Amino acid sequence: MLIQDEKRLLLALSNGNREAFEELFQHFFPKLSRFLGGLLDEEAVADDLAQDIFVKLWQHRDLFAHIENLDAYLYTAARNALYNHIKRSTKRQYLSLSTALEIPSFEKLEEVLAAHDLEILINQTIDKMPQKRKIIFNLSRKEGLSNEKIAHYLHISKRTVETHISAALADIRKAIAR
Numbered sequence: 001m002l003i004q005d006e007k008r009l010l011l012a013l014s015n016g017n018r019e020a021f022e023e024l025f026q027h028f029f030p031k032l033s034r035f036l037g038g039l040l041d042e043e044a045v046a047d048d049l050a051q052d053i054f055v056k057l058w059q060h061r062d063l064f065a066h067i068e069n070l071d072a073y074l075y076t077a078a079r080n081a082l083y084n085h086i087k088r089s090t091k092r093q094y095l096s097l098s099t100a101l102e103i104p105s106f107e108k109l110e111e112v113l114a115a116h117d118l119e120i121l122i123n124q125t126i127d128k129m130p131q132k133r134k135i136i137f138n139l140s141r142k143e144g145l146s147n148e149k150i151a152h153y154l155h156i157s158k159r160t161v162e163t164h165i166s167a168a169l170a171d172i173r174k175a176i177a178r
Contacts, residue, residue, distance in 0.1 A: 006070050014065035025054055032078050035143055039082055049081045072135050075142065125175040129168055136161055137168040
């Protein structure tokens with residue numbers, strides 16, 4: 001979808017235009033669902049999360065006239081929805097284990113917390129990256145697109161994609177080393 005079309009649709013959406021919403025839904029829902037499904041390995045849950053994102057998009061449509069990059073916004077929303085789902089799911093699992101008196105060991109709990117803290121640190125680092133680097137990194141690591149596809153999609157050279165990914169990985173390594 002061209003950026004001009006995206007901006008036109010976002011403006012129409014912010015004014016309550018259902019056709020604009022439908023067009024955005026038709027374009028972005030499959031990508032979001034695949035993205036979430038790849039991370040969850042549960043297609044039905046991925047579809048539910050993606051639908052929830054679009055419900056919120058419609059409910060808060062008046063805020064979207066000023067969004068510069070809907071792709072990045074939706075992937076951030078998907079990432080947050082995924083974290084919330086994992087958090088709720090983990091909490092439910094923990095509660096069901098603890099009620100059955102099968103409380104996980106302290107070491108296991110420490111591992112889960114350390115992994116969660118690391119995930120938060122990585123995501124905070126990604127959020128602080130320049131917009132283009134963040135988009136390229138997410139397309140590469142979360143969408144699983146090749147450098148060539150990213151370059152084609154963003155109309156930049158493959159070398160630029162490689163440079164951004166290398167810089168993103170260096171940022172993450174630096175943040176983890178602190």
